[in-house]
Amino acid sequence: MDEANPINGAGEPAEIPAETQLVEVELRKALRHVPAPEGLTARVMERVAAREQVRTQRRTFASFVSTHKRAAWWTALAASLLLFLGGDMAYVYRVHELQKQAEAREQVDRAMELANRALAQVHSNMERSGDPFVQFALNLTK
Amino acid sequence: MTATQEQFREIVDTYGSMVFSIALRLVGDHGLAEEVAQDVFLELHSWLPRLESDDHVRHWLRRVATHRSMDALRRRRVRPEGQSEEWDEKYDPASTSGNGNGGMEVAIERMLMSLPESQRAVLVLRYGEDLTPEEIAKTTGDPVATVKSHLQRGLQLLRRKGAVVLKEYVRG
Numbered sequence: 001m002d003e004a005n006p007i008n009g010a011g012e013p014a015e016i017p018a019e020t021q022l023v024e025v026e027l028r029k030a031l032r033h034v035p036a037p038e039g040l041t042a043r044v045m046e047r048v049a050a051r052e053q054v055r056t057q058r059r060t061f062a063s064f065v066s067t068h069k070r071a072a073w074w075t076a077l078a079a080s081l082l083l084f085l086g087g088d089m090a091y092v093y094r095v096h097e098l099q100k101q102a103e104a105r106e107q108v109d110r111a112m113e114l115a116n117r118a119l120a121q122v123h124s125n126m127e128r129s130g131d132p133f134v135q136f137a138l139n140l141t142k
Numbered sequence: 143m144t145a146t147q148e149q150f151r152e153i154v155d156t157y158g159s160m161v162f163s164i165a166l167r168l169v170g171d172h173g174l175a176e177e178v179a180q181d182v183f184l185e186l187h188s189w190l191p192r193l194e195s196d197d198h199v200r201h202w203l204r205r206v207a208t209h210r211s212m213d214a215l216r217r218r219r220v221r222p223e224g225q226s227e228e229w230d231e232k233y234d235p236a237s238t239s240g241n242g243n244g245g246m247e248v249a250i251e252r253m254l255m256s257l258p259e260s261q262r263a264v265l266v267l268r269y270g271e272d273l274t275p276e277e278i279a280k281t282t283g284d285p286v287a288t289v290k291s292h293l294q295r296g297l298q299l300l301r302r303k304g305a306v307v308l309k310e311y312v313r314g
Contacts, residue, residue, distance in 0.1 A: 023300050026246055027254075027265065030246075030247040030248075030251050031167060031266060032270070033163040033270070035159055036158030036179065040154070040162065040179060041151055041154045041158060044154050044180050048147075048150070051184065051187075
């Protein structure tokens with residue numbers, strides 16, 4: 001290849017000036033492969049091993065997630081249901097409590113009303129009785 | 143192409159010198175070149191199942207080493223593109239001519255490092271890896287015409303820069 005035109009490759013023979021030929025010869029000499037640095041292979045292998053380790057860890061985690069994906073979905077669903085039902089039950093309980101309170105208040109009001117009515121009846125009967133002692137007692141309460 | 147750890151180790155042993163040489167000639171820095179070489183092999187480890195043969199591996203390594211070196215250069219801006227298109231008047235051949243072949247090779251390497259990245263890459267692939275312009279075009283992803291132009295301009299620039307040094311060398 002030394003005789004070939006340096007620009008066109010092996011195809012075209014060319015008249016190459018002596019200086020160019022010398023540059024080419026020297027270029028070839030200067031660009032000969034140099035030995036790789038001592039321990040390059042070991043360092044590459046170390047980096048490969050380290051990267052493989054990270055990849056394995058990632059793969060393990062990914063495989064764990066994918067294996068337990070169904071379980072994770074069920075767990076999430078159960079948790080959601082539990083939250084939903086729990087919230088719903090608390091709401092129902094609270095409404096029930098309020099209803100009970102309202103009923104109790106209503107019963108007390110009714111009892112008071114009945115007692116009031118009974119007392120008014122007694123009072124009216126006493127007024128109508130005409131008994132002087134009762135009249136005297138009624139006057140005392142006014 | 144699948145490979146066990148042992149086979150991959152053999153690949154690194156076999157092509158370590160080639161990948162490191164390409165990176166070193168392109169970035170011009172020993173530490174950075176090793177970093178690039180390690181990254182290239184690490185990338186190869188992931189790509190290996192997609193590569194079909196040893197030739198494919200070699201071509202892939204050359205291509206990726208070239209691209210990663212250029213990326214590293216751009217990141218580090220060791221030598222910005224186009225900075226040394228012109229003849230450096232301060233270039234001192236006496237400091238690089240040295241004695242015998244070693245000195246000449248060092249001088250050539252220094253002159254090479256002073257070329258723009260794209261021309262340097264093409265020259266490294268042409269004379270370091272013995273690739274044809276068509277193969278270089280496949281490696282760098284540039285059109286063949288661009289590769290030929292880079293080769294021509296790179297050689298011209300080297301000739302101009304090296305004229306004095308080479309004359310000294312021939313006389314010496």
